[in-house]
Ligand SMILES: Nc1ncnc2c1ncn2[C@@H]1O[C@H](COP(=O)(O)OP(=O)(O)O)[C@@H](O)[C@H]1O
């Protein structure tokens with residue numbers, strides 16, 4: 001199979017949400033064709049791709065035909081069935097490799113991998129049955145967070161628990177799925193490092209991005225994170241160790257908690273471009289999506305240098321609940337960039353788009369982005 005995929009070739013994407021959309025825009029800008037494959041139609045990625053294929057991921061004949069018709073395959077979310085990836089691999093290069101997905105799609109496997117390569121993680125324990133609860137609480141202490149081991153995103157499948165009885169009830173509510181109990185970290189800050197690694201092992205990281213979540217969903221990201229240099233360097237070193245340890249070819253994001261005493265704990269990994277890295281599109285020399293194109297097509301990473309301080313705020317479906325957002329108010333800001341994902345229906349908790357503000361400092365960018373978002377829903 002060809003290792004270097006030149007512009008003009010076809011990149012196949014499994015999954016068709018906003019990450020696929022921004023990936024497709026970057027790829028097409030560089031002269032690639034993009035074919036997306038997902039069970040849905042008229043999707044954020046499909047709207048901007050050269051070809052949108054609507055098919056079940058488990059339709060392996062369809063997957064095989066798709067993989068044979070493109071030059072390389074990547075994916076935009078980690079919950080693609082293993083059989084789909086394995087089928088695609090028989091016909092074409094797939095980056096990142098299936099084993100990266102296998103490790104990162106399950107929180108327990110991911111944490112065990114991280115601990116195994118000596119990286120710090122939040123104290124955790126598996127809960128596979130009611131009988132595991134007491135022992136798990138002994139490991140983590142209380143309060144804690146119970147999370148489904150698989151399929152969690154944007155805080156879904158998570159509950160905060162303060163007593164053994166609450167852990168039991170929360171586990172029962174998950175309907176006997178495999179779960180992980182984690183100590184609730186009283187963090188001083190959350191940061192993430194987006195990293196990219198090419199097929200010849202060249203690795204590059206963006207400086208850490210500072211993140212603020214609301215109801216367990218990312219709300220604001222800003223860069224620079226304005227943390228002590230040694231903390232930032234330690235986070236980037238850990239991200240590098242993850243890239244090498246998992247042998248990632250592509251983009252991966254490491255989410256961290258910075259504890260009150262200044263140490264870092266890895267919260268989770270995402271083997272793809274990440275919501276916190278969206279500000280790289282407007283504020284950095286190379287966006288995280290271009291990095292993914294470069295890596296999966298066999299090219300070295302682009303510069304991760306930041307051009308300007310920036311902040312990104314998510315636009316959730318809730319903003320649509322009263323009336324249409326007043327876009328002209330946002331577009332009155334010369335330093336604010338509007339990104340909408342083309343989703344036809346707005347729902348509470350659904351990511352519809354984001355704003356990125358550029359400023360002279362991270363705080364200024366945060367203030368401008370926040371003001372712009374508030375104006376979207378302000379009454380006249
Ligand atoms: N153990 C924890 N301690 C404190 N906060 C947590 C913990 N786990 C999750 N959170 C909060 O919830 C957010 C989402 O949780 P995360 O594990 O990253 O799941 P998701 O896959 O939904 O992003 C985190 O970024 C953090 O703000």
Ligand SMILES: [Mg+2]
Nearest residue numbers: 154255267268
């Ligand atoms: Mg997360």
